[in-house]
Amino acid sequence: MLYLVHMQVELPPDMPPAQAQAIKDKEKAYSQELQRQGRWLHLWRVVGEYANYSVFDAPDHDTLHQWLAGLPLFPYMRLKVTPLAQHPSAIR
Numbered sequence: 001m002l003y004l005v006h007m008q009v010e011l012p013p014d015m016p017p018a019q020a021q022a023i024k025d026k027e028k029a030y031s032q033e034l035q036r037q038g039r040w041l042h043l044w045r046v047v048g049e050y051a052n053y054s055v056f057d058a059p060d061h062d063t064l065h066q067w068l069a070g071l072p073l074f075p076y077m078r079l080k081v082t083p084l085a086q087h088p089s090a091i092r
Helices: 018-035 063-070
Strands: 002-009 041-043 051-057 077-084
Touching: 002 063, 018 041, 063 077
Parallel strands: none
Antiparallel strands: 002 051, 002 077, 041 051
């Protein structure tokens, strides 16, 4: 199943920079591993925001939730998940 996920990151303004960087480094490694595994298909930055739109390929809702909850930045995110279905006019 394909899912469109909007991730908006909101780190606390008083978080020490070294702590924020450590979380971001872990986030990068985790997200790149999901991409290498073919689970995280697309990752697009939202210009001017600390946010992204991503497309995931997960077998079910629970698995997607597990992957998202594993993100080191998860506690600092607002997420909107939209399940996707094939459009009848799509040629692919």
